[in-house]
Amino acid sequence: MASSIENNNEKLTLKSSDGEEFLVEKHVALQSTLLQNMLDSDCSSADVIPLPKIDARTLALVLGYCKKHADASSSKQGELNSFDSEFLKDMDMGALFNLVLAANFMEIKGLLDIAAQKIADTIKDKPHQEVREIFHVENDYTPEEEAAVREENRWAFEGFP
Amino acid sequence: MEILSRLSVKSLLRCKSVSKNWYSLIRNPSFISLHHTHAQPHDCISLIRTDNNFTYHSFYYLFPDQTSIQHLDLSFTERPVDLSCFRIRGSCNGLMCLSEWFKANIMICNPATREFRLLPRPPYHNWLTNHVGFAFDSKTNDYIVVRVATLYEFSRIDHKIQIYGMSGDSWKEIAATVPNHRLRPYDHPSTLMDGVFYWLCYDFSIEVCAIDVLNTVEGSFKRRALPVSVGSESRPNICLLNDSLALVVPMYDNQLEETQFDVWLMKDYRVQECWTKKYTIGPHLRKSASIWVSAK
Numbered sequence: 001m002a003s004s005i006e007n008n009n010e011k012l013t014l015k016s017s018d019g020e021e022f023l024v025e026k027h028v029a030l031q032s033t034l035l036q037n038m039l040d041s042d043c044s045s046a047d048v049i050p051l052p053k054i055d056a057r058t059l060a061l062v063l064g065y066c067k068k069h070a071d072a073s074s075s076k077q078g079e080l081n082s083f084d085s086e087f088l089k090d091m092d093m094g095a096l097f098n099l100v101l102a103a104n105f106m107e108i109k110g111l112l113d114i115a116a117q118k119i120a121d122t123i124k125d126k127p128h129q130e131v132r133e134i135f136h137v138e139n140d141y142t143p144e145e146e147a148a149v150r151e152e153n154r155w156a157f158e159g160f161p
Numbered sequence: 162m163e164i165l166s167r168l169s170v171k172s173l174l175r176c177k178s179v180s181k182n183w184y185s186l187i188r189n190p191s192f193i194s195l196h197h198t199h200a201q202p203h204d205c206i207s208l209i210r211t212d213n214n215f216t217y218h219s220f221y222y223l224f225p226d227q228t229s230i231q232h233l234d235l236s237f238t239e240r241p242v243d244l245s246c247f248r249i250r251g252s253c254n255g256l257m258c259l260s261e262w263f264k265a266n267i268m269i270c271n272p273a274t275r276e277f278r279l280l281p282r283p284p285y286h287n288w289l290t291n292h293v294g295f296a297f298d299s300k301t302n303d304y305i306v307v308r309v310a311t312l313y314e315f316s317r318i319d320h321k322i323q324i325y326g327m328s329g330d331s332w333k334e335i336a337a338t339v340p341n342h343r344l345r346p347y348d349h350p351s352t353l354m355d356g357v358f359y360w361l362c363y364d365f366s367i368e369v370c371a372i373d374v375l376n377t378v379e380g381s382f383k384r385r386a387l388p389v390s391v392g393s394e395s396r397p398n399i400c401l402l403n404d405s406l407a408l409v410v411p412m413y414d415n416q417l418e419e420t421q422f423d424v425w426l427m428k429d430y431r432v433q434e435c436w437t438k439k440y441t442i443g444p445h446l447r448k449s450a451s452i453w454v455s456a457k
Binding site: 100104112116117119120123124125127128131132135137138139140141146149150152153155156157160 | 163164165166167168169171172174175176177178179180181182183184274275
């Protein structure tokens, strides 16, 4: 028992891609399945865990989310839901994409769900030309090919340019 | 992938136009499977109610604590044939199998993408189509359709069992002996699970509904009694519910003009028949032409 209480108070250090270090309580870090697996397999002996794919701004957001969810008891689901929607409310597309990538990499399912859903909700009623711009995708169709693909599901384009 | 798998089907179909990469991603089976996981409400039973001319369906999603209704209109213009004589024979992973009353015209349809596939004509296509079952077969990783074709002549009744595999797009006949039995005067609800094909029948000798069990792998056949006595006036249905065989018995109240549905589940169907009454649904539904239940 003594050791488990001790463990709860342990902290670990995460390092973002741009070199900033974050001191995190262990129970907050456990929101991430990636970190949980690392701790379980004792990879945590290193003093600092580098997260080379996540910049400091994104990591700060991710840890804010994890702290809220780690500290709240399960009875406060309503409070967590309103925290989640407030958390993403004014976030721009770039920040959302970074969050999705970070949540995917760190395996934080709840965060991945809400961030990916938020982007999906934003693009769901947009014409595909706009979706292309948002995702910075190059159009590699010839005009003929694009018309043919569109014809496969003509009904889905009703009311769209 | 995580983002796109949370879009509606209609938005996704438009996204196929974004680029060639996106096009192949959206058609990729593992993406489709991920999308399906995200799209399905959990712990939900859905009923499909069909009107008599088969152009309109209502889906009732029955969550443990609430009921929501969605309507599905199959009368859109892309359909290749007149659907008025078609009936739903089964549904699986969002796909539906439809067949024309007693005929050999069978199709598989994805109502979400409005895509249809008409199956090639089976052998003995001029025989009556008695039963049609539809399922995903995990052994062959393929969608299959089973058809029981019946020849009626004055002196002879004969049955042929055929299986269609979607990936090969072809039919093959399997050896199985089905005893002669007379046709019920209307739809035969049926369902397919683990290679075993079940259909409801009307046993004229004792004047109640019974269930026929055909094992398409072993070719064996047996007839089993239902847990409740159901006469010819009722229209029970069978389907799959959480990997169990489920029997849905409508109980129509003439005074209230409302129908309540009793759902029975059969456990360990291969060992011995053991039915338990699991749910009673309603009585908020009007009398309807046919009811399907499916679950996630």
